[in-house]
Amino acid sequence: MRTPLCDRLGIEFPIFAFSHCRDVVAAVTNAGGFGVLGALAYEPERLAIELDWLDDHVGERPYGVDFAMPAVYVGKGGGDEARPENLAAMIPDGHRRFVADLLDAAGIPERPADAGTPVIKAAGLNVDAEGPDQVELCLSHPNVQMIVNALGPPPAYVLERAHASGVLVGALAGAAQHAERQVAMGVDVVVAQGTEAGGHCGEISTMVLVPQIVDAVGDRVPVLAAGGIADGRQMAAAMALGAQGVWCGSVWLLTEEADVFPEVTEHLLAATSGDAVRSRAMTGKPARQLRTRWTEAWAQPDAPPTLPMPLQGILYAEAASRFTRVHSADFAGHPAGQIIGSLHAVRPARRVVLDMVEGWIDTVTGLAELTGSGT
Numbered sequence: 442m443r444t445p446l447c448d449r450l451g452i453e454f455p456i457f458a459f460s461h462c463r464d465v466v467a468a469v470t471n472a473g474g475f476g477v478l479g480a481l482a483y484e485p486e487r488l489a490i491e492l493d494w495l496d497d498h499v500g501e502r503p504y505g506v507d508f509a510m511p512a513v514y515v516g517k518g519g520g521d522e523a524r525p526e527n528l529a530a531m532i533p534d535g536h537r538r539f540v541a542d543l544l545d546a547a548g549i550p551e552r553p554a555d556a557g558t559p560v561i562k563a564a565g566l567n568v569d570a571e572g573p574d575q576v577e578l579c580l581s582h583p584n585v586q587m588i589v590n591a592l593g594p595p596p597a598y599v600l601e602r603a604h605a606s607g608v609l610v611g612a613l614a615g616a617a618q619h620a621e622r623q624v625a626m627g628v629d630v631v632v633a634q635g636t637e638a639g640g641h642c643g644e645i646s647t648m649v650l651v652p653q654i655v656d657a658v659g660d661r662v663p664v665l666a667a668g669g670i671a672d673g674r675q676m677a678a679a680m681a682l683g684a685q686g687v688w689c690g691s692v693w694l695l696t697e698e699a700d701v702f703p704e705v706t707e708h709l710l711a712a713t714s715g716d717a718v719r720s721r722a723m724t725g726k727p728a729r730q731l732r733t734r735w736t737e738a739w740a741q742p743d744a745p746p747t748l749p750m751p752l753q754g755i756l757y758a759e760a761a762s763r764f765t766r767v768h769s770a771d772f773a774g775h776p777a778g779q780i781i782g783s784l785h786a787v788r789p790a791r792r793v794v795l796d797m798v799e800g801w802i803d804t805v806t807g808l809a810e811l812t813g814s815g816t
């Protein structure tokens with residue numbers, strides 16, 4: 442089941458695992474797939490620790506790192522405006538009041554003064570201040586063989602620096618014209634991500650999007666399929682649509698290695714596909730996530746409009762520093778895709794990889810039997 446991209450990267454199975462958790466990344470990489478560490482959550486010092494740890498735990502095997510460097514955000518270009526305290530000051534009082542009233546009404550206590558200042562991480566925050574050093578850090582780790590950008594084409598310096606080191610650059614795309622633009626800029630691998638995916642997503646389903654992107658750019662670069670893929674049947678379907686592999690996110694949330702609060706795991710296990718809603722409430726851009734009291738509140742007609750990235754993310758992170766302290770089940774949100782409604786158990790990440798491979802073989806064999814038995 443190796444594809445040309447597997448050969449290029451030196452991996453056994455065309456299964457790419459996006460996760461913020463290094464243990465998941467290492468487990469998938471060691472099982473023969475390709476783990477990709479979501480670096481959004483890590484300031485540079487912490488990222489250095491994570492990459493050193495990964496190097497120590499995957500031997501010679503390659504892995505990737507994913508950044509969220511949006512094409513459009515408040516504070517783009519860096520400078521004074523982009524300082525976190527200045528961005529936080531741009532959040533209107535009315536929005537802060539809306540959040541305070543929402544949390545008060547739900548009985549979520551204020552953060553006590555001695556709880557310290559919360560660390561605020563949000564997509565689109567510190568992109569210019571931290572991005573270049575983070576990229577250099579990745580390139581100083583030879584196991585890092587692919588750098589991926591989540592929100593639009595990566596900045597030109599990422600392409601230049603990665604290519605100078607022989608490292609592939611990937612980018613997520615939710616529409617064929619986005620993929621075209623990315624490939625024209627020099628992106629080496631396109632992740633065609635359908636609307637059912639967890640996290641930021643467009644409006645076109647994986648089934649429709651993957652062949653559109655394969656038709657648009659598949660003769661120039663490999664395309665990976667993302668969104669709604671967690672078993673061998675979906676993997677076989679993705680490959681039939683022309684993808685050279687699958688890129689999954691939600692399925693790793695329900696693995697033993699995932700670092701997720703227990704109340705979120707409960708929520709993920711209980712969720713149906715309809716509970717994975719597309720909302721701007723977490724980051725300011727549409728992202729699929731578990732329905733919670735937070736997403737519901739921002740969907741009400743009297744709610745203020747969500748703010749642009751990263752202001753909405755800052756507001757969310759401030760609120761989360763209040764409700765995660767008390768492990769609120771009502772507010773315990775998380776990015777998650779529609780596939781979450783098909784996942785009902787927590788498995789080791791290695792088992793997930795092997796189940797997908799075995800399911801893929803069964804599906805391909807079953808298809809041959811099905812069509813071979815026809816008249």
Ligand SMILES: Cc1cc2nc3c(=O)[nH]c(=O)nc-3n(C[C@H](O)[C@H](O)[C@H](O)COP(=O)(O)O)c2cc1C
Pocket residue numbers: 459479481507508509589590591592613634637638639640641667668669670688689690691692775776777778779780
């Ligand atoms: C918890 C979670 C967080 C995510 N955060 C990012 C991110 O920071 N960068 C990124 O490129 N994609 C992110 N994604 C999207 C994944 O990379 C992937 O495209 C998506 O999960 C695939 O769809 P699936 O959830 O149906 O497997 C995230 C997905 C999830 C579930």
